[in-house]
Amino acid sequence: xxxxxxxxxxxxxxxxxxLPDLDGTIHGDLSPERVRALCDxxxxxxxxxxxxxxxxxxxxxxxxxxSDGSLSEMCGNGIRVFARYLVDAGLADPAQPIPVDTRDGRxxxxxxxxxxxxxxxxxxxxxxxxxxVPGHTWPARHVDMGNPHAxxxxxxxxxxxxxxxxxxxxAATYPDxxxxxxxxxxxxxxxxxxxxxxxxxxxxSCGTGACAxxxxxxxxxxxxxxxxxxxxxxxxxxTVTWTDDDRVLLTGPxxxxxxxxxxx
Ligand SMILES: N[C@H](CCC[C@H](N)C(=O)O)C(=O)O
Numbered sequence: 001x002x003x004x005x006x007x008x009x010x011x012x013x014x015x016x017x018x019l020p021d022l023d024g025t026i027h028g029d030l031s032p033e034r035v036r037a038l039c040d041x042x043x044x045x046x047x048x049x050x051x052x053x054x055x056x057x058x059x060x061x062x063x064x065x066x067s068d069g070s071l072s073e074m075c076g077n078g079i080r081v082f083a084r085y086l087v088d089a090g091l092a093d094p095a096q097p098i099p100v101d102t103r104d105g106r107x108x109x110x111x112x113x114x115x116x117x118x119x120x121x122x123x124x125x126x127x128x129x130x131x132x133v134p135g136h137t138w139p140a141r142h143v144d145m146g147n148p149h150a151x152x153x154x155x156x157x158x159x160x161x162x163x164x165x166x167x168x169x170x171a172a173t174y175p176d177x178x179x180x181x182x183x184x185x186x187x188x189x190x191x192x193x194x195x196x197x198x199x200x201x202x203x204x205s206c207g208t209g210a211c212a213x214x215x216x217x218x219x220x221x222x223x224x225x226x227x228x229x230x231x232x233x234x235x236x237x238x239t240v241t242w243t244d245d246d247r248v249l250l251t252g253p254x255x256x257x258x259x260x261x262x263x264x
Contacts, residue, residue: 003261003262004027004262005019005259005260006261008045008047008256008259009255009257010077010235011205011207011252012077012235013203013204014078015046015048016047016050016051016075016077016078017047017051018082018085019052020089022053022054027052031069032068032070034264035066035067035068036067038262038264045264047067048197048203049065049067049199049200059099061101061102062075062079062101064078067199073103073104073147075207076118076210076250077206077207078207079207080109080253081254081256082109083100083118083254097109098110104121104146104147105121105146107119114253116252117249120211120247121247121248122248123143123144123211125141126143127142128140129169131152131169132169133159133160136159136160136161138153139152140152143215143216145211145248146208148178150173150174151212151216152183153183154182154183157182157194160194167180176198179206179208179209179212181206189227189229191213191214191230192233194234204236205233207238207250210238210250211240213240214229215248217229218242224242225242225246226242226243226244227242228240228242237252238250
């Protein structure tokens with residue numbers, strides 16, 4: 001296997017292997033096996049997922065894969081790292097909005113120094129089901145951010161336990177699996193969360209999950225569009241804004257920590 005370029009980056013410690021493949025001739029079908037090998041934290045580079053950078057028309061396509069090799073529609077932390085790469089590589093002007101196509105349609109990124117804001121589009125606030133870990137069951141609000149989320153409000157984040165396995169959830173509600181967030185209140189319009197991600201396990205942060213958490217908290221608080229929350233994650237802090245015209249903006253850091261070559 002030939003050597004090829006990779007970069008390593010993270011957004012609030014949700015970390016990714018980024019693969020420039022602008023004309024799509026390097027990585028072919030990018031098999032689940034290769035994604036797992038790249039994300040392996042011992043035998044590989046290590047990451048919660050892979051961000052493959054493809055040109056699409058006059059713009060870009062973010063080909064996101066979870067660390068188990070599965071596909072997802074969107075990745076809120078990953079798309080900020082994706083935009084940081086484009087700017088650092090001179091492929092995008094940080095003074096202009098950066099459109100990026102995803103499996104959940106086009107998102108627009110804006111860069112403000114160390115912080116990048118992703119317009120995540122309109123949230124879908126759906127029904128309630130239940131999630132469970134050994135010894136605990138909670139009601140969970142179903143919020144769709146292009147990918148599925150189950151948001152459970154808990155007394156303590158420790159109640160979620162070690163989160164070594166996917167929390168039990170309603171397969172009929174989530175036929176393709178689900179990202180499960182556990183949330184505690186920290187103050188007015190300020191929450192903290194843990195997450196067990198579909199396809200990656202517990203991560204230090206989840207951007208789409210932070211958006212789902214904010215929307216669920218705002219609804220529970222009798223708020224809605226026109227509000228903003230601080231969302232603390234184990235890997236840092238994100239700001240989520242629900243705009244008056246019913247879009248969710250996710251603001252946070254995005255850091256490239258390394259670049260190199262690999263033959264994985
Ligand atoms: N595991 C998620 C995709 C990555 C989401 C997360 N890393 C984010 O920042 O949004 C899923 O299968 O829907």
